[in-house]
Amino acid sequence: EVQLVESGGGLIQPGGSLGLSCAASGFTVSSTYMSWVRQAPGKGLEWVSIIYPGGNTYYADSVKGRFTISRDYSKNTLYLQLNSLRAEDTAMYYCARGGATTPFDYWGQGTLVTVSS
Amino acid sequence: SYELTQPPSVSVSPGQTASITCSGDKLGDKYLCWYQQKPGQSPVVVIYQDTKRPSGIPERFSGSNSGNTATLTISGTQAMDEADYYCQSWDSSNHVVFGGGTQLTVL
Numbered sequence: 001e002v003q004l005v006e007s008g009g010g011l012i013q014p015g016g017s018l019g020l021s022c023a024a025s026g027f028t029v030s031s032t033y034m035s036w037v038r039q040a041p042g043k044g045l046e047w048v049s050i051i052y053p054g055g056n057t058y059y060a061d062s063v064k065g066r067f068t069i070s071r072d073y074s075k076n077t078l079y080l081q082l083n084s085l086r087a088e089d090t091a092m093y094y095c096a097r098g099g100a101t102t103p104f105d106y107w108g109q110g111t112l113v114t115v116s117s
Numbered sequence: 118s119y120e121l122t123q124p125p126s127v128s129v130s131p132g133q134t135a136s137i138t139c140s141g142d143k144l145g146d147k148y149l150c151w152y153q154q155k156p157g158q159s160p161v162v163v164i165y166q167d168t169k170r171p172s173g174i175p176e177r178f179s180g181s182n183s184g185n186t187a188t189l190t191i192s193g194t195q196a197m198d199e200a201d202y203y204c205q206s207w208d209s210s211n212h213v214v215f216g217g218g219t220q221l222t223v224l
Binding site: 035037044045046047050058060061094099100101103104105107108109110 | 216
């Protein structure tokens with residue numbers, strides 16, 4: 001059974017850093033497209049970042065230069081490092097399988113990041 | 118940047134047909150997906166590649182995509198279909214683009 005479990009969210013001050021994790025089971029993270037999607041409170045979905053099976057990474061303009069997506073083959077886990085956080089980064093962050101010409105067929109439950117002083 | 122436009126809200130009576138649109142420049146030339154999101158839950162894909170339903174999605178959900186408009190159609194809408202619906206496609210760089218979402222009310 002495919003499962004994605006995010007962790008690492010919390011309350012962080014503006015300018016701070018946070019690392020999110022997404023532990024996968026039922027498939028191999030490194031062999032497929034994996035993405036992060038976020039949703040600000042009461043707002044719509046916003047694509048954040050994607051990592052390709054070959055390792056290429058891409059980012060939304062709103063987070064480019066501040067966020068870094070990565071993965072660990074041995075732990076079968078996807079990561080998102082969030083730096084220089086701003087109030088507008090406050091959102092539920094979901095990891096999802098898919099994203100490059102493929103639909104998001106599995107989503108995690110999300111982890112909430114709140115940026116506030 | 119590529120944009121997808123959805124109506125903020127759609128209302129439908131139980132048993133009737135609901136249609137939710139998604140518009141974008143030459144959208145019919147791209148693949149489109151639809152996601153359903155109920156309060157407090159993660160999104161679920163209900164349509165992919167314009168018209169395909171994942172296993173487990175009821176047959177009352179269908180999709181079309183032509184010209185500049187894609188449509189999600191829910192036939193015989195049930196109370197359990199009340200949710201937010203998001204369309205999703207890709208821009209010229211193969212980056213994901215979401216529509217703003219449509220709140221479907223069944224009343």
